[in-house]
Amino acid sequence: MAFGKGHHLHLIDGSAFIFRAYHALPPLTRKSDGLPIGAVAGFCNMLQRYVEGNNGSDVTHVAVIFDKGSHTFRNDMYDLYKANREAMPEDLRPQMPLTRRATEAFNIACKELEGYEADDIIATLSCQARAAGGQVTIISSDKDLMQLVGGGVEMLDAMKNRRIDRDGVFEKFGVFPDRVVDVQALAGDSVDNVPGAPGIGIKTAALLINEFGSLEELLDRAEEIKQPKRRQTLIENRDQIELSKKLVQLDCDTPLDFGLDDLEVKDPDPEVLLGFLAEMEFRTLTKRISDALHVEAPAIPEPEVQQGDANAPDAPKIDPEKYECVSDLAALDAWIARAYARGWIAVDTETTGLNEMIADLVGVSLCVEAGEACYIPLTHRGGAAQKEGTEDLFSEKADDSLAPGQIPLEAALAALKPMLEDPSILKIGQNMKYDAKILARYGINLAPIDDTMLMSYAMHAGEHTHGMDTLSERYLSHTPIPIKELIGSGKSQITFDRVPIETAVRYAAEDADVTLRLWQLFKPQLHGAKVTRVYETMERPLVPVLAKMEMAGIKVDRQTLSRMSSAFAQKMAGLEAEIHELAGEKFNVGSPAQLGEILFEKMSLEGGKRGKNGKYSTGADVLEDLATEHDLPRRVLDWRQLSKLKSTYTDALQEHINKDTGRVHTSYSIAGANTGRLASTDPNLQNIPVRSEEGRRIREAFVAEEGKVLVSLDYSQIELRILAHVAGIEALKQAFRDGQDIHAMTASEMFNVPMDEMTPDVRRQAKAINFGVIYGISGFGLARNLRIPRAEAQGFIDRYFERFPGIKTYMDDTIAFAKEHDRVETLFGRVIHTPEINAKGPRSGFAKRAAINAPIQGTAADIIRRAMIRMPAAIAGLEGRAVMLLQVHDELLFEVDEGSVDQLIAIAKEVMEGAAAPVVHLDVPLIVDAGQGRSWAEAH
């Protein structure tokens, strides 16, 4: 029967429950692994008391409603909405998903919607229920919900057990529910950062609304207000008041993918509920509920005293012989069912290659419990003739027919797709961007995910790399089967679809098994390392964003490149002949060793320094010095530039143009750079030439599709701004606020030159010092960069520190922190370990400079990550007319319909400039410059 008269809906404000539980209880942790669970315990207690209290009540429908995502449509109206809200406590964050699971364990509908607050969902459901003639009780004491009261809707403050009806609302606001938003719009709300009218509180607001009847009436007739100050405030702040009303007005048209009938009250399944409580190790609650349900309480083992080896002591040994080969749909369905029973599953895909844009899916492995994993072969080749051992593993004469014993690809994917896309099933993987991109090409949108590589990166950046083999050896003391044993290496390498299925099962299922074990180890460790927020807000959400960018690719014009290649080849041939002529003999210009011999032995030029392998150094700086005396070094420098441009760019980029898309698809590594920066590979699109005129022309080959333009947005001086903030240099901060030329200003301060008498050379020197500071300046380094004597460079640095003592303090404090903790942190809490900081000898010098640089470079990296993560939602309104393509550390490149360029620039600029908030409030502004054009050369 459809929801209607006689039905009674309870709507529980989940977030309110959680925060109340969190603050009411001490920071309890789960005994076995230290996972914080205090809030979950309190939450479960509150749910249980709620259920018990319902005995004999008329409730027929119920749901717990949660907030989801920190960015809602209200932030699009007003970016400071809830901006002064404290970040979620580090030990509460990992408990949020557990409160969802708890709700489900109680068999109560659990609802949330990305981009909306719980209040909006509650409002929508209340409206629907009221319209259907039913009754509603909102279990919350949040005054923002009071506007919903009336016409069968009541609120219940569960703590005080007090009902709030129309009269209760009047008591609180001085108006009835239909005018509550008017009062709130005037009074504002400091908690949610709703501005309202300055100087007007709830009392005055109610007075005015009751006098004029409504907010609109009041604003229209504001001139009639007798008190001069009040009148002026209302007239001057009209826009702000109207915005405030929009902010507090709850949305009754939230697009929900469920109806009231889905919220019917159901009895909990004792096994599921007690299973969850036992998993959380809630002993008292488990006993209480099992008594109430008249079933036996499940045993909760007392955790053993921590042993020497904390690496999953009870987990079964990793034994590749025990893995299952899934070869029919019934077996596959059984594994899918196990995922549903668990709520999570480790997933790994096997493919024909490393390039996700080209590689084909060969099989999928799954793991639900340590030691229990399977492999689902899908497109292994070799047909009937294939028998392990009877055939050379790396044989070239392969049989292209499908091997027997495999589920047809389409059928297997159709079976897996609902589970892989199910929001209630967490998919766990190692480097999930790879698997997500592969599966996307088969129409599967992998979500939600957890990624062990990114967990390791969040906890251990700077300590080691984060590949699966490294992690397995380090944290599980297990060396996984090397892929080389299956596919060989070098020229005789075969693709994974040629690997015999039996062999593939052992390898592939083991990967899923190892991944699951790593996840079980890492997940509860995140909070102890205080990086849950880093992982959840700056690592994991980047995966789908980057996957989309990489799949989009950028259009590269082959003709432009190939013409340039030919031109470079010609010029190089000419230069080579001249070089041989000048040298008096033919030699390989590309060989630094041979060039060194020619320059310093045969021509016996000065300044030859031998490196550690006894070879002369012939780097650009050396040749640059020699070029003043001789012609040959200049020719070599020119030749080298052309050689670089040709081999690395104009030749190589053509090879990277995808046959199907006609575009170049890079791959970003999220966990590559220790500081939090991304790295771009295959090809690297973060080092396309721009500094030299010749090189910049390569960017003319990066073009927009017909009817579109490329738009580039880049942060201006972001690292110097961060330095000014973290070191607290008032003069620098003020200069940034005033929009001054920061290098000229530095020069002026240092050399006592008035700004209007600044010479380019003095400014250039100051610029070098500013950059040097970010890099952990040294007299030697600055001297080499500026080509001045070392003593002079040291003099500059001394004067700089004298003028900006805060910088010196920052550097000393940072090094001291690193020495004590073996790590540094960004403003957003990203941890970068500095294991060499206390080393002896020159290594500590490197480590010190890296420690000074990491918080600055890392904070800048965090900010653009945050911008990128918010960008898809921000530009969703453009409906695909703008696509984010590339990131180059402080620049984002978009491809945009000609007609939508201005709109995109406005949106993206705002997102980028506001990306630090609300977690960090920089006291320098972030400024983003925009450019556009047919090619990247024009846009930049």
Place this chain on the structure above:
DNA sequence: GAGTTCACG
């Protein structure tokens, strides 16, 4: 596979 060189921020 190490070392050198050079492209970028």
Place this chain on the structure above:
DNA sequence: GACGTACGTGAACTCA
């Protein structure tokens, strides 16, 4: 007093 040095990356090339 001597070490050795700007920070962070990836790719191509030579040469053992």
